[in-house]
Amino acid sequence: MDLGISDELLGTFAPILVYWIYSGIYVVLGSFAENYRLHSKQDEDEKNLVSKAAVVKGVLIQQALQAVVATLLFAVAGSDSQNPGSQNASLLVSLRQFVTAMLVMDTWQYFLHRYMHQNKFLYKHIHSQHHRLIVPYSFGALYNHPVEGLLNDTVGGALSFLISGMSARASIFFFSFATIKTVDDHCGLWLPGNLFQMFFQNNCAYHDVHHQLYGNKYNFSQPFFVMWDRILGTYMPYRLEKREGGGFESRPCKDYKDE
8 A cells, every 4th residue: 555655755764763663672671681681770870971861862863863864865866756767676786785885884984983082072072972871772872972973874874875876765674774783782682582693793792892991992893794893903802791690791802901
């Protein structure tokens, strides 16, 4: 049944809806899954330097900017109805576009993310806002300074869309998938059977290392692969250990000292 909703409109707002639904699932799971947490609920409440109300407000601001940019991007790229061939891409072409978009997004976000750690001004005034979440949780995945949200996530997404050549219809699935992956990376729960944690090295434990003081200069890669960390020497191997009182804790496999 045709509801009269364009692919461009879905491409703009579906990832936002997916973000709150998927993160909400983790909020529910986290309320009774203490034995699968990477940090205790007490640590989540006490160690973080920002209230959850402020996090929700920050995410909504970023998503509003994201929606504006997406609307402009689709207007510039043209609708699928104007490019009917884009709706009928073969499975192989679609797969190539998805992989290309993933690589573009990873490359953009790795280098920008790393630079925001290396540049003291940018870290202090922009990127440190995200690191107020010492104990990450699902709906804090997109909690960033608006400038970082625009440059890192929104511009990175736009480049992925344009360079891959995907259609607005394909972008619905790609950006929804990228959103789910980003939320999963911040969920703070190591759950049995989680496919992201089984098939991606870049998962919630990997990213949790980066949010800790000892891992602040490592594990910059996001959201899909760890290739740039491995190639450029910023990969920190870790192990998961059972935490006293229940749950897990990520620990570096060897000593790392800040330079």
